[in-house]
Amino acid sequence: MLVILAGSIFGKIIGGALSKYVPILNYGESIGFGPTSIDLNILSFTLGFKASMTVAGIIGIIIAIFVYRKVK
Numbered sequence: 001m002l003v004i005l006a007g008s009i010f011g012k013i014i015g016g017a018l019s020k021y022v023p024i025l026n027y028g029e030s031i032g033f034g035p036t037s038i039d040l041n042i043l044s045f046t047l048g049f050k051a052s053m054t055v056a057g058i059i060g061i062i063i064a065i066f067v068y069r070k071v072k
Contacts, residue, residue, distance in 0.1 A: 003064050003065060003068045007062070007064025008060055011057035011060020014059075015054055015055070015056025018056075024055060025054065025055050026054050026055070028052060029052070032048070032051055033048065
């Protein structure tokens with residue numbers, strides 16, 4: 001999971017740097033749900049989740065997995 005997370009972050013950084021020259025790298029979709037509050041009288045908390053995947057993020061994940069397999 002750490003390799004996938006690192007690859008996604010790496011892809012986002014590369015996508016941000018190259019977005020001026022290759023705008024398709026920032027194309028993607030978001031999934032998740034908005035904040036939902038739960039109040040139990042003595043305890044109250046808010047839950048939410050959002051994941052955003054871009055083409056650059058997917059490329060970063062693939063590169064990270066490839067590098068991990070070569071190093072391992």
